[in-house]
Amino acid sequence: MFTIATWNINSVRLREALVARLLTEEAPDILCLQETKSPVEHIPLEAFRALGYNYFVARGQKGYNGVAILSKLPIEDAGDRDYAGLGHARHVAARLENGVTVHNFYVPAGGDIPDREQNLKFGQKLDFLTEMRDVFHADRPARAIMVGDLNIAPREDDVWNHKALLKIVSHTPVEVEHLAAAQDAGKWVDVTRKDIPQGMLYSWWSYRARDWDAADKGRRLDHIWATPDIANAGHGSRILRPVRGWQQPSDHVPVLANFDL
């Protein structure tokens, strides 16, 4: 059995101590980070190595984006793809010794206006999702897990108020449709919702709320999916809401799942 976690850290250099705290308290075998906001060579690895995370695969750039995979289990670099040709570090993959491939994604947020005619970034988000669909369709993944900040809350119970968010980027029908097409193309199973089918689930709360905990205007933007051949091995999903209350937190919290593989 191994545990995998995904967390949009919003600067791994600023929050090195928070990463170390998660690794100490939860000890996932694999931690996938997004928004590292750092060139790979400047990611602080010593504290993570000291905790047993001796394996590391990442892509980065200065100031923006960036994805990394820290692992206690041996992994090898399984490449990346520049989805939508943006030149951003938003995807990296790793392979475990048992043959499982882990994809770590950071889907573009998409700006504020949900219209590709008025907002270039929204179109780029849709194009990114369309290319995910096409890649999964052309080469159907097997024995694969895909995690990350997908920047879409697909279900009505993945947001604090479905009706109020229908025109808010991250929950518009067109985004949900594009995400569903990518999910369907790979036959991906939403492991978090397989394990927790009922009830409101959030993994992100805005920095802009006066009191994020009391207002509780959250969204489930961070996901763990698996291909059908291994999806039933996934269990014990959880979202670590208290992490949002840590000192100088990320606006996202870790999402975890176990796999009996």
Added chain:
DNA sequence: ATGGTGGATCCTCCA
């Protein structure tokens, strides 16, 4: 309806 916060870097962009 609006503005609210946070991070990195450049003198503003992105979320």
